[in-house]
Amino acid sequence: MDGEPGDLVFVVRQALDARFERRGHDLMHNYTISLVDALTGFSHTIDHLDGHKVTLSATGVTRPGDYHQIKGEGMPVHSQEPKRGDMWVQYTVAFPPSLTEEQKAAVRTLFG
Numbered sequence: 001m002d003g004e005p006g007d008l009v010f011v012v013r014q015a016l017d018a019r020f021e022r023r024g025h026d027l028m029h030n031y032t033i034s035l036v037d038a039l040t041g042f043s044h045t046i047d048h049l050d051g052h053k054v055t056l057s058a059t060g061v062t063r064p065g066d067y068h069q070i071k072g073e074g075m076p077v078h079s080q081e082p083k084r085g086d087m088w089v090q091y092t093v094a095f096p097p098s099l100t101e102e103q104k105a106a107v108r109t110l111f112g
Contacts (some may be wrong), residue, residue, distance in 0.1 A: 020049060025085025026074045030092060031056060038062045038093040048073065056089055064093040 014022065021028040027049075033042055043057040054073055067090050074085025099107065 017049065019046075022075060024075075025077050027085065027087045029087060029089045031089050032092045032094050033062065035093055035095055038064070038091070054087065062091050062093070064091065066091050 019029060029046070031044070031046070033044070037044075039061055041057070041059045042062075043055060045053045045055050048054050054070065056068065056070075058068070067088055070087040070089065072084045073087035077083040077085060
């Protein structure tokens, strides 16, 4: 050292991810499902930030905007090892752009 001692300052910037948004120790994820999946249930697998697989599933009807909490799939809480935050998944339902007259009749028959 050839000078006066001082502080070493680090600036840490979080990299943005197109799939996940961090809120504290929780992760937010928006996932789009088909109309058929929204009405009948589904099971889909997504890749987490660290590469492990997370299964999203529902057995009943999923409404547009519904949230699903997956405990322990968020960011690590370093002060309380091995605790992790939660992942919150908000579902968007992809509606078909149009229906044929035959499809419309089938929907009316099914849903009265």
